[in-house]
Amino acid sequence: MTVKLFEPYEINNITLKNRIVMSPMCMYSCHNEDGMVNDWHYTHYTSRAVGQVGLIIVEATAVTPQGRISPQDLGIWSDDHVEGLTKLVGMIKAHGAKAGIQIAHAGRKAELKGDILAPSAIPFNEKMKTPKEMSITDIKETVESFRKAAERAKKAGFDIIEIHGAHGYLINEFLSPITNHRTDEYGGSMENRYRFLKEVINEVKTVWNGPLFVRVSANDYLSEGLDPSDYVTIAKWMKEDGIHLIDVSSGAVAPAKISTYPGYQVPFSEKIKREADIPTGSVGLITTGIQAEEILQNNRADLIFLARALLRDPYWPRNAAKELGHEIEAPVQYQRGW
Numbered sequence: 630m631t632v633k634l635f636e637p638y639e640i641n642n643i644t645l646k647n648r649i650v651m652s653p654m655c656m657y658s659c660h661n662e663d664g665m666v667n668d669w670h671y672t673h674y675t676s677r678a679v680g681q682v683g684l685i686i687v688e689a690t691a692v693t694p695q696g697r698i699s700p701q702d703l704g705i706w707s708d709d710h711v712e713g714l715t716k717l718v719g720m721i722k723a724h725g726a727k728a729g730i731q732i733a734h735a736g737r738k739a740e741l742k743g744d745i746l747a748p749s750a751i752p753f754n755e756k757m758k759t760p761k762e763m764s765i766t767d768i769k770e771t772v773e774s775f776r777k778a779a780e781r782a783k784k785a786g787f788d789i790i791e792i793h794g795a796h797g798y799l800i801n802e803f804l805s806p807i808t809n810h811r812t813d814e815y816g817g818s819m820e821n822r823y824r825f826l827k828e829v830i831n832e833v834k835t836v837w838n839g840p841l842f843v844r845v846s847a848n849d850y851l852s853e854g855l856d857p858s859d860y861v862t863i864a865k866w867m868k869e870d871g872i873h874l875i876d877v878s879s880g881a882v883a884p885a886k887i888s889t890y891p892g893y894q895v896p897f898s899e900k901i902k903r904e905a906d907i908p909t910g911s912v913g914l915i916t917t918g919i920q921a922e923e924i925l926q927n928n929r930a931d932l933i934f935l936a937r938a939l940l941r942d943p944y945w946p947r948n949a950a951k952e953l954g955h956e957i958e959a960p961v962q963y964q965r966g967w
């Protein structure tokens with residue numbers, strides 16, 4: 630039986646050399662609150678490319694200054710960001726990985742000075758600021774900022790764009806009835822709550838024809854929130870709107886107690902993949918090659934997204950290959966010691 634984890638994967642004319650994806654992870658490492666890439670980012674991302682990860686997705690990168698989660702987040706809200714991102718993409722690709730970027734807006738979970746934005750004026754918890762309810766102008770401007778971010782990502786040479794629609798940030802806040810109490814065309818029915826994401830997708834697609842992913846939180850873990858069945862419907866709409874893959878995460882739209890265990894989000898990916906008939910990525914406590922291979926062999930996801938496992942071990946792919954009895958070529962520099 631071939632080892633699927635190390636088979637190439639083609640998506641919308643881009644070929645990944647294997648199915649291993651570095652999941653987006655904020656590094657909160659910008660200096661001067663300017664959103665600029667610095668040496669930390671070059672080293673951090675390039676070392677995972679050297680470690681033979683197939684696709685590196687650069688962390689949640691803010692489409693507006695107000696859309697940062699923290700002042701140290703990476704930014705893509707200005708043309709000044711393109712130069713550093715171009716160098717980063719070049720370094721990632723020089724080591725054989727494809728480069729992706731997650732474009733994001735933090736919504737009511739921004740921990741910043743000044744106004745923060747959300748579909749409705751409901752704070753995340755009692756310690757956080759009450760956001761301003763977005764006007765139609767705020768909505769239109771934010772949708773446009775996603776398009777401009779995509780244009781800059783294209784200029785920087787990224788292969789893949791992922792829209793951050795998960796974890797209780799702005800897009801997730803529009804989708805969930807817990808955080809969206811609007812009475813206009815952006816609130817009420819699920820179709821109306823999807824409208825903001827639909828507009829972001831359509832706007833991004835005016836400038837981007839490469840692979841386009843969306844990360845979702847497929848379960849709010851609260852009875853009044855969304856569940857994986859709702860996300861099957863949303864995934865069908867996203868497929869119609871031209872999304873190529875759904876990266877399936879969960880939670881964080883509102884405080885909720887959940888228990889996590891190895892592969893706890895895999896069933897959500899499996900359900901969306903089967904019932905909406907769209908490629909998915911699975912993420913969450915996937916730590917071994919055998920676990921990753923089981924998910925792929927049983928068609929429960931198309932790509933394996935790894936976060937903390939790759940923080941601990943940039944050479945995770947090499948170790949997973951050993952575990953699965955599969956040979957992968959070492960980078961030239963390591964051929965004596967791989």
Ligand SMILES: Cc1cc2nc3c(=O)[nH]c(=O)nc-3n(C[C@H](O)[C@H](O)[C@H](O)COP(=O)(O)O)c2cc1C
Nearest residue numbers: 652653654655688689912913914915935936937938
């Ligand atoms: C330090 C850190 C930063 C993260 N930042 C992001 C982010 O920028 N965007 C995102 O969608 N998820 C983010 N996540 C979530 C991860 O991408 C991933 O979904 C989660 O950690 C579960 O995967 P794991 O069990 O492999 O770590 C972050 C996680 C960590 C540990």
